[in-house]
Amino acid sequence: MKKMIVLLVALILLTIIVFINSCKVPEKISDKSGAQLWGEICNRCHTAPSPEEFNNKNWDIICAHMQVRAKIPEKELNKIKAFLTSKGN
Amino acid sequence: MKTKISVIIIAIVGISFIMAAWPPQSWKAPASADSKLNPLKDNAVATKEGKKLYDQTCVVCHGVKGKGDGVAVPGLTKVPADHSSATVQGQTDGALYWKIENGNPPMPSYKATYLPTQIWELVNYIRTLAAKK
Amino acid sequence: MKKTLLIIVILIFSALSYSQDSTKTVIAPKEGRNNFVVIGNAEMKYFRDVNSNQYGDIDFKPIFLWSIGKNIFVESEIEIETGAGDVEVGLEYANMVYRVNNFLKLRAGRFLPRFGAYRGCYAEGFLNHFSTDPTGFGDGGIGAMNEEGIGAQGEFQLGCSQLNYDVYLSNGPQLLTDSANAGQFEYEAYTSNNKQFAEGGRIGFLPFSNSSLEVGYSFQYKKNTGDLGSINTNAQLQMHAIDFNYFHHFSGIKSIIRLTGEYKYQKVDHAIYYRPDSTTYTFNDAPSAYYAALSFRPALLKNRILRSFEVACRYSMFNRPKDAPWGGSNIEQTAFSLNYWLEWNCLVKLTYQVQTATPNAFIAQVVFGF
Numbered sequence: 089m090k091k092m093i094v095l096l097v098a099l100i101l102l103t104i105i106v107f108i109n110s111c112k113v114p115e116k117i118s119d120k121s122g123a124q125l126w127g128e129i130c131n132r133c134h135t136a137p138s139p140e141e142f143n144n145k146n147w148d149i150i151c152a153h154m155q156v157r158a159k160i161p162e163k164e165l166n167k168i169k170a171f172l173t174s175k176g177n
Numbered sequence: 178m179k180t181k182i183s184v185i186i187i188a189i190v191g192i193s194f195i196m197a198a199w200p201p202q203s204w205k206a207p208a209s210a211d212s213k214l215n216p217l218k219d220n221a222v223a224t225k226e227g228k229k230l231y232d233q234t235c236v237v238c239h240g241v242k243g244k245g246d247g248v249a250v251p252g253l254t255k256v257p258a259d260h261s262s263a264t265v266q267g268q269t270d271g272a273l274y275w276k277i278e279n280g281n282p283p284m285p286s287y288k289a290t291y292l293p294t295q296i297w298e299l300v301n302y303i304r305t306l307a308a309k310k
Numbered sequence: 311m312k313k314t315l316l317i318i319v320i321l322i323f324s325a326l327s328y329s330q331d332s333t334k335t336v337i338a339p340k341e342g343r344n345n346f347v348v349i350g351n352a353e354m355k356y357f358r359d360v361n362s363n364q365y366g367d368i369d370f371k372p373i374f375l376w377s378i379g380k381n382i383f384v385e386s387e388i389e390i391e392t393g394a395g396d397v398e399v400g401l402e403y404a405n406m407v408y409r410v411n412n413f414l415k416l417r418a419g420r421f422l423p424r425f426g427a428y429r430g431c432y433a434e435g436f437l438n439h440f441s442t443d444p445t446g447f448g449d450g451g452i453g454a455m456n457e458e459g460i461g462a463q464g465e466f467q468l469g470c471s472q473l474n475y476d477v478y479l480s481n482g483p484q485l486l487t488d489s490a491n492a493g494q495f496e497y498e499a500y501t502s503n504n505k506q507f508a509e510g511g512r513i514g515f516l517p518f519s520n521s522s523l524e525v526g527y528s529f530q531y532k533k534n535t536g537d538l539g540s541i542n543t544n545a546q547l548q549m550h551a552i553d554f555n556y557f558h559h560f561s562g563i564k565s566i567i568r569l570t571g572e573y574k575y576q577k578v579d580h581a582i583y584y585r586p587d588s589t590t591y592t593f594n595d596a597p598s599a600y601y602a603a604l605s606f607r608p609a610l611l612k613n614r615i616l617r618s619f620e621v622a623c624r625y626s627m628f629n630r631p632k633d634a635p636w637g638g639s640n641i642e643q644t645a646f647s648l649n650y651w652l653e654w655n656c657l658v659k660l661t662y663q664v665q666t667a668t669p670n671a672f673i674a675q676v677v678f679g680f
Binding site for chain 1 (some may be wrong): 346385405415422432467476523534558565566571651
């Protein structure tokens with residue numbers, strides 16, 4: 089019984105999530121800018137850090153770390169890195 | 178214990194009101210920027226292009242309606258400007274152009290990313306975000 | 311097994327030859343080929359229930375990162391912890407990664423588990439919105455905290471969605487047979503107890519182009535988990551898990567919400583245990599655990615103090631084998647948390663937890679850094 093309730097709740101939640109997101113026009117990920125990808129991909133697990141949190145050299149290696157941890161596709165990662173380092177040092 | 182907790186809660190609420198009353202740090206474009214005129218003023222096509230650029234680059238912090246409530250706001254050290262506010266709308270096109278071009282960390286500079294025409298397109302689109310009276 | 315190895319070797323060599331010209335897309339560091347960074351975090355807990363009132367669990371966990379050229383990357387985390395009443399130094403992970411191309415990375419060493427998503431990811435101090443772990447997901451729960459072995463991982467972009475994969479071979483879990491722990495596992499042994507490796511993997515899918523939802527399925531299988539030559543050499547273990555993570559920002563109510571959850575299950579077959587009088591017995595050893603957590607933060611408000619608060623609640627359940635010497639009743643846990651974010655990666659958590667057969671507890675935690 090308890091399992092059924094949990095399953096039902098999960099199903100309802102999934103429907104709501106799909107419903108909320110279906111309102112948005114699907115956008116090709118390859119068309120997105122570095123800024124957009126930074127906001128969306130980093131926030132997936134944690135608050136997206138501001139570009140000024142690290143210097144450019146550090147961003148380079150932290151992006152490598154995050155790619156291994158969060159499995160971010162290469163092209164998206166390069167766009168995010170370009171955005172994070174566009175502020176200069 | 179209970180009194181301690183209530184003191185802490187009162188202190189937090191009190192401090193938050195004081196913080197809320199603090200004026201936000203102002204960021205002013207130099208006076209020389211004001212004299213720069215918008216070559217695309219009232220150009221509807223340019224405004225449409227501006228929206229595309231705005232959605233790609235600005236929405237992440239400034240939000241879909243420019244209210245400074247984009248998805249990346251929680252990680253920023255400063256609250257992004259509300260483009261619908263009188264503070265932003267009251268500035269000249271030239272001043273807005275200068276700000277997009279130069280940036281103000283955490284906002285990046287878009288000098289290298291966008292052509293001057295594209296920055297003017299963005300300025301045009303920001304004008305459409307003004308709060309309706 | 312030999313076939314699998316052969317396929318892996320062929321795959322690696324073909325990929326290596328391809329990798330020579332696929333590195334153009336990587337942004338080259340401006341100066342020098344070697345790069346070093348030390349990050350990491352510090353944590354402390356305050357614990358209070360009817361029986362105790364104490365500070366503890368003071369951890370310092372530096373993470374060392376370095377890259378050599380464009381394709382070689384090393385990440386390692388050292389844990390210095392006081393939770394066991396003494397200072398303990400441990401190797402959380404030492405992961406050597408070789409980037410073959412845009413879609414394949416090989417790794418070797420001690421790495422974070424890929425079984426489920428909580429332990430390898432959301433248990434991290436600043437990702438977990440509670441001072442405690444869900445029941446069945448912390449110490450004594452199902453699955454490893456880290457694995458030793460080799461693996462491959464990669465990620466693809468598929469138009470509006472993304473897909474990622476991870477496969478690995480590791481020393482894997484070892485069956486415990488002593489009377490107090492019969493049927494439980496040592497998941498993180500530094501050396502193996504027989505000649506068998508565990509095989510495992512995870513597939514993650516992000517259906518929406520805004521990356522807001524990730525669902526994952528993971529498995530692990532080990533044919534022989536008992537000590538070599540013992541009665542339990544052939545005791546096998548299979549594990550399955552599904553996980554999800556959802557993030558949404560609501561401009562209308564100036565807030566962000568996060569929803570995470572996971573279900574995991576393990577099944578032990580062909581295990582036999584001895585009673586003190588040398589007679590044997592076995593039992594249905596198939597524990598499972600699940601949790602769901604929701605956090606809400608009005609992070610888009612302009613007020614700096616109010617936007618830093620967050621509330622969270624979590625429900626978790628650990629179904630333990632009824633006939634196990636250590637099993638018996640199931641554990642149900644509910645936790646509520648009020649958090650305050652000082653920085654994007656620094657927060658203070660105030661958690662109140664209600665758990666079966668345990669006094670209600672208030673646990674506060676400070677986490678600085680990542």
